[in-house]
Structure formats: C-alpha cells, structure tokens
Amino acid sequence: MKGLLVDDDALYLRTLQRSLARRGIEADTALDIDSALALARAAPPDFAVLDLKLAQESGLALIEPLRALRPDMRILLLTGYASVATAVEAIKRGADDYLPKPATLTAILRALALAPDEVADEAVDEAGAAPDTMTPLSRLEWEHIQQALNDTGGNVSATARLLGMHRRSLQRKLAKRPGPERTPRDE
Structure with missing residues (x-):
C-alpha cells in the first residue's frame, strides 16, 4: 500500500507520514501541486490525502488529475476550513471523502478504507487525541468566517457586511487562530 500526502505544512506532513509508517503504510509527501503531480505520475499511489489550502493553490485542483492517473485511487480531502460548499465541490470533482482538520x-x-470498522471509538491516535472530540465554538466561527471570505473573494469589507459585523471586529477575529478540538469532560 502506497500513498501520497499533500499539504503545505511540512511538520504535519512528516507527522502523518510517520504515523502511517508505524502502521506499515508507505507514503510520499509533497508541499505543492506540481510536486504532487510529479510524484503521482512517476508512481501512481493507491491513495492520496490532500489539504484544501496549499499556500496560494487549492487541493481541489489535484483531484481530477489524480483520478485520471488512477481511477481506483482513494482520494481524501482534509481542510481546516470545512464547509458544506467545499465538501460538495470536492465530491463533485471526484474525492472519495472529506474530513475537517484536525482529523485523527x-x-x-x-476514510481511506484502510482501517477496519471494528477500531474502537475510544482508541487514541499517536497524537493522543480521541476520535470523539468537540469542536470549539471559536473554531466553528473561524470556519464560518473563512467560508464568508471565500464567498466574497477575500474582500474583508464585503465579508464584514455579509456577516453583519464591523470591519475592524472581523480583522481582529482573523488575526486569531482557533484552538484545537477538545474532548468532552465526564462529570
């Protein structure tokens, strides 16, 4: 089993590659679309894990060329900017699945059909995160803002009007990154 991991975050790529290697799954990594296509053309992988945002590029642009290289390839799109619109677009272009980051x-x-369904839900991955985590409200707000920004072509003033907030308030929110997902507390 051989895969291709594409993300502009080199640390995330190395971590995911090592985690897969511990499970006996080999994967090449690429930081951009051109490198990913070169690797895939040299040796078409069994699966690909793509990030939606690749610096100034979109991982959506990789789906169709990868599918053309190998129709049976499993393609998974990961994103920190999850929205229904991008999920629908990814599936329309040929992705097999779509997961919001951080994904365990x-x-x-x-999602890649590489793990049996019997894997316990209480299992903990190498990073120590449980699969059933709660998405913080700040993260959901961030994703909603990102979708609005996408809908307005990155225009902050138009996005602020769309969201019904002052432009400076939106700029302050954009300056902050949301926190990681948290596990529910048993009380």
Whole structure:
C-alpha cells in the first residue's frame, strides 16, 4: 500500500507520514501541486490525502488529475476550513471523502478504507487525541468566517457586511487562530 500526502505544512506532513509508517503504510509527501503531480505520475499511489489550502493553490485542483492517473485511487480531502460548499465541490470533482482538520489517524484510515470498522471509538491516535472530540465554538466561527471570505473573494469589507459585523471586529477575529478540538469532560 502506497500513498501520497499533500499539504503545505511540512511538520504535519512528516507527522502523518510517520504515523502511517508505524502502521506499515508507505507514503510520499509533497508541499505543492506540481510536486504532487510529479510524484503521482512517476508512481501512481493507491491513495492520496490532500489539504484544501496549499499556500496560494487549492487541493481541489489535484483531484481530477489524480483520478485520471488512477481511477481506483482513494482520494481524501482534509481542510481546516470545512464547509458544506467545499465538501460538495470536492465530491463533485471526484474525492472519495472529506474530513475537517484536525482529523485523527483513525478517522483518516477509516476514510481511506484502510482501517477496519471494528477500531474502537475510544482508541487514541499517536497524537493522543480521541476520535470523539468537540469542536470549539471559536473554531466553528473561524470556519464560518473563512467560508464568508471565500464567498466574497477575500474582500474583508464585503465579508464584514455579509456577516453583519464591523470591519475592524472581523480583522481582529482573523488575526486569531482557533484552538484545537477538545474532548468532552465526564462529570
């Protein structure tokens, strides 16, 4: 089993590559579309895990060329900017699945059909995160803002009007990154 991991975050790529290697799954990594296509043309992988945002490029642009190279390739799109619109677009272009970041290794393996369904939901991946985590409200707000920005072509003033907030308030929110997902507390 050989895969292709494409993300502009080199640390994330190395971490995911090592996690897959521990499970006996080999994967090449690429930081951009051109490198990814070169690797895929040299040796078409069994699966590909693509990030939606690749610096100034979009991982959506990789789906169709990868599918053309190998029709049976499993393609998974990961994104920190999850929205219904991008999920629908990814599936329309030929992706097999779509997961919001941060996704656990178990969730990625399940989406790629590389893990048995019997994997316990209480399993913990190498990063120590449980699969059933809660998405913080700040993260949901961030994703909603990103979708609005996308809908307005990146125009902050138009996005602020669309969201019904002052432009400076939106700029302050954009300056902050949301926190990681958290597990529910048992009380």
